Amino acid sequence: MAKESFDKEIQFLRMLSLAGGAYSRQQFAERLGISVHTFDKTLRNLKEIMNTVYQRLPQDQGKELSEGLRYNYYESADPLLLFLFRAKSLKESESIRLSLILTALQHKSLTTLEVMDACSENMPDTFSLPDEKTIRGDLKYLEEIGVILKSKGSRPYGYKAANDLVTRLSDDELIDLYDFVDIMANTQVPSVQGYLLRDNLKKALRQRGLDVTVVEPYLYKYHYHSRILDEAHLYTVFLAIQQRKKLSFLYLSPKRTKSYASKNTNPLFERETEGVAVIVIPLRVIYDHQYGRWYLVAHNSRQGIMKFRMEGLTQIEQEDTVEEAEFAHKLTNLEEQLRYSWVTDTGRSMKVIARFHNPDSFGPNFVKERVLSQGQWGTITEESDSTFLYEIIVNGLFEIKPWLRSFGSSCEVLEPASLRREFIAEWKEIQAYYEPV
Template structure:
């Protein structure tokens, strides 16, 4: 898949997940910045891509696509169209060819020549037949990523699928492993690798005759589909940080309502882009648990410290490298500026104090446990059996406010006094929303 296409698919899927059926085709296309024709074409490409990876017919593809977008509170289905990650950076011919190779190697050991003959027999007529060099390149790639293994012996070498771990597990052990991966993938970040492993284990259970719906013992309401899609940028950014390289990208601010800007190659249809081209030396990646957002923090030669939400990054390209001394200097400067950042704020440090109320009932103190787990560098001081005091210095209060507010009546803001007054005004406004319309209602 071309890089530009992948950017478009990500933004397309994000809007489908967040807006569902709220937009008409015309409204959806306008919000995304594409034509209705491109909207139809992109939707058709997604269905075809899903069919290639699932090897189903077109009717089933449409059904599967709808199921991936259907909202159900108790459903813990795979996150929104995770298949997009499997198709990333693969041409259509590559995805079909790799599928054929992996399917054949599941049950037998084959040479490169055997696999070339198999591809020649089973490749669709509209695609070119691979030569031996292409097949050997595919085998080397699959061996490097650990999907297949080369058997010991003399030439010609034989290959088989690397399923030893799964094959040696008993049915009970395989179910335990599936449950563990299911929990971790749904609760930890980043998640994409965990969901890909979960899909592999699910196929192994199906192969042994298990009904995976009955086998799943955990149910989740998955909140942040966009978090999964933003992980497409995560590893390229990590690679740029490790290599001390700059990144160049087109940034579409989420606040402006534009999600995508096409790369116009025809001068007749060229138009001014909605976003801004940025050059950044990436230094840190930050995840906001409150809203399920990824941020990249870095240094701009022109503007200094810069923060970007990953969902606005498109057309990401790696640039030139910088010296280790320069990189270390910029990293230390940013770490000092963000020393007291709740997430990414770099405003003036301020002390925040709050009183938390323990639950009245006996058992787990979920209020205390949550403050200890999420309170970062804040300190806790016991006040009484029913309350404790939490104090922390943060860069501004904009990012910590939603966290304090989420505790409801279990949290009372004490300092600063102006923040306390803001909370009082907010709770009074909420109370007014629930005033009775009639006295006898």
């Protein structure tokens, strides 16, 4: 799938999952910045991708696009948004060939020529037969990512599937491993790799006939579905940072009404886009747990430090390599600016002091435990059994404000006075909504 097409499908699925059936076709197309015809074409393309991804599953395990859109909180570890990751990086012929190789290596070790013969026997008539060079490249790729193992000894080398971890586990151990991966995939970021591992473990359970015995052990799941889509660009950005490469992309601010802009190659149909084309040196990726958002913090030659929401990045391309000394200087400068940043704010530093109250003086102090785990570099000073002071120096008030507000009546802002007045005004406004009728 082309990168530009993948950008469109990311935004398409984001709106489908978040808005559901709230928009008509016309409204959906306008919001996305495409025509109704393109909307219908993209929807057909998504259905074809889903059919390709699940075509080898039995009928009762297959999926329809409409099933993916049906929201089920506790089974959302198999979200619709994930299937793009299974389809975006492989051509159809390559996907089929790798599947045949893995199937052939499941139960016995085979040499390269034996693998080629197995692929040739089972390759569909619509695809050309692979040659030895192609098979060797596939085996090298699968070995590098740890899916298969090469036998030790003399040539010709044999290869076998690296599934000893699963096959050597007892039923109870396999279920415990599945439960652990399920919990970690739903609470840690990045999470896509964990979801894909969870799918493989679920297949192993199904092969043993254990899938019906699996009960969700962990009902609370920390979900932001759009976070999963943002991970599509995450590893591209990480690789650019690691290799000190510049990135060019078209940025569509989430504040604008359009969330996608097509890459027009025909000059007759060129139009002015609402996005901003930028070239930056990527320096840091930051995740905001409060809202489930990924941020790219980068340096631009004209504007200096810039911050981008990952969901607005489209048409990403790697550019020239930056000198190591220049990259290190810009990264050091950024780290100094982010020293007191709650998330990404690089504004003026100021002191915040808040008093926290434990609503249950005789029970566990859950408020204090949360402040200790989430309060970053802030310090705590005990006042009494039921109250304590929390003090922190932070860049700006905009990013820490929602966190303080989330404690409700258990948090009283003392300093700065301007923030205290804002909270008083907000709570008075809320109180007005609940006056006696």
